[in-house]
Amino acid sequence: MPLAVYILGVAIFAQGTSELMLAGLLPEMAADLGVSVPDAGLLISGFAVGMLVGAPVLAVLTLRWPPRTALLAFMAVFAGSHVAGALTSSYGVLLATRVVGAFVYAGFWAVAAVTAIRLVPDGARGRAMSVVAGGLTVATLLGLPAGTLVGQNLGWRAAFWAVAALSALAAAGVLATVPATRPQSASGQELSLRAQARALARPSVWLACATTAVSTAAVLVTFAYLAALLVDTTGLAPGWVAGVLALYGLGSLIGITLGGRVADLRPFALLFAGLTGVTLVSAGIGLGATAAWAAVPLAFLLGGFGFAVNPALNTRVFALAAGAPALAASVNVAAFNVGITVGPWLGGLALDAGYGYPSTGWIGAALGLLALATVAVARMTRGPVVQPAPVEPAVPAS
Template sequence: MPIAVYVLGLSIFAQGTSELMLAGLLPELAADLHVSIPQAGLLISAFAAGMLVGAPVLAVLTLGWSRRTALLVFLTIFALTHVAGALTTNYAVLLGTRIVGAFVYAGFWSVAAVTVMTLVRADSRARAMSVVTGGLTVATIVGLPLGTVLGQHLGWQSAFWTVAGLCVLAMAGVLATVPAGRPDPAQAPRLRDEFRALGNTRLWLAFGTTALVTATILVIFSYLAPLLTETVGLSVEAVPGVLALYGLGSFIGINLGGRFADALPFRTLFISITGLIVLSAVLALTTTDKVLTIGVIVLLGGFGFGANPALNARVFSLAGDRSTLATATNFSAFNVGITAGPWLGGLAINAGAGYRALGWIAVGTGLAALATVLFAAFVPVSSPDPAGRGVTDRSRRAA
């Protein structure tokens, strides 16, 4: 892998730490900002909403930009939103900084994914994306528990300052390793072709799978801290350790998924989603058993992130050579799930169903995700890609 792929993974680690860390800081944020835990959970949904809009918008606006320039601009704005967030104690202001930061984070994801596609061979794309997305799993293992510890001992603002500092390091790496040139005008993506690539039914089913799998993961993950302390009965001090174990499971899962997703995306998705459904049901039934619950949470991370490379590989395979907008739309689909998961969980908690209900909601969204995968197998493969060369036999099989 080119070193730039690992630098982009580091950049995702820096920003992904911010995306994830609020799950471990909800009690502290709620107390300091004088809001309820479900209201604090909306900060997670707001971040996802910003990404939902940012991915396709910024993908279109930066089609002709130097990719290095775009990545550096996005990182700079992201760092500044965290400085502003660390300096405020107003819930509305913090909500606004989360939306703006997420908007440019989505743009970073889209441009980074396309950059990776130009740096590696076609048969290594899912593996390369697993390296980049692996930055998010490392954020789960290191950034999330570190942010939780910082928040518990030095105030949640310290976690925001740390993310801003990590972004500065990421900027230095991008400046040193990502090529600076603009896309060749003859080969640069054309907006018309990008929209034509979206006319594939299987592609929209893939987006649906992405959204539903993500919602299945986030409906539980977003409320892990209060679930562990209020229902399972663990101490507050134990939460960072459990979150780190979840991250370790995620890291193992995404690496295993990356090994098989290029050749077997359908089978990888089927196994991952089925595992999520079974584990969510077990979690709903066994929250009084501390050891079993922790084990289930670790496996949830593994099966959840194990699906990620396949979710990306299917989109690249189906969209052909004009995948910039399709990739951005897939990232928006991720964030539909990230928005819907905490929202559905918050509805259940506010209705008095308790944290155990989160597992049953995840079972429902997981079954819906599995249905989209199975249904896609019976949808005819679309005709030629927008570049006019037709979908390859390998792409047909992979889709």
């Protein structure tokens, strides 16, 4: 695995820490900015909106840019948005910086995925994507608690400064390790937006993106309310919640590592096994949320099964839209963020209706079944896999 792939994972870790850490800093931020906690929560929603829009827009705007140039530009804007956020006392300005940071973070995700895929042989694509996406699981395991700890002890602005510094270091790593290549393949077709749009128009591509969105929602509908469930329903003391969330993060890291080693050889088997696991674990949470001996290990398994399918969700889209890697990656990133948005929203509807936290597990199980149905349809209707054209050695940028 080239060093550049690991550096891209580090960059995702830096940016993913920013995505996650606000969940532990909302009370402090609300008090400092003079707004309510729900208003401070909109900083998280704004980040999700920026992610949803940023990937496809920036994929089109930077289609003719050398990949390294695009990656560095995105990271410079991301670091700058956090410097601006750390310096401002205006809630409106801070919200704007969150949207801007998420916008370029989504663009970085899309370009980083394409870059990692191109740096490795076809049979190592799943592993490469597990390393890149693994940056986010490490952010869940380490970045979230570390960012929360820094923010609670040194102020939330210190957490923003830390993310900006870590992003700058990651950018230096990108500059040093990612090859300076031209934005073209051997055939040169990837520079044509019209050609990419044609490759992306296949129904199988959109079915794969639907699997991404629904499977992500199946995990997030439960995870979004897991802390509250553990305290309110399971009866754990609040001090134990961080440990259980870390256990979820550990499961995620193990799952995505193992999934990356299987995704290239058996993508459908991995998707069926992983989503079946998500469905059964979610139902288990619905049934056993009141018992700590059940809820705690189920949290670990939810992270494991939920993230094990991640490499297959990414590499399938590339295989199905081989002529449109940039747009395929951007649409798949958007699909992940649709799931991140829809899952918690569905859980919130159930909670507002008075069904209680265990209902989120049942919703996750239903979404898991729906995701399995999309995989079954894709498996039955798949045609010959479209392989990408052989790529010539990288052409140095002038």
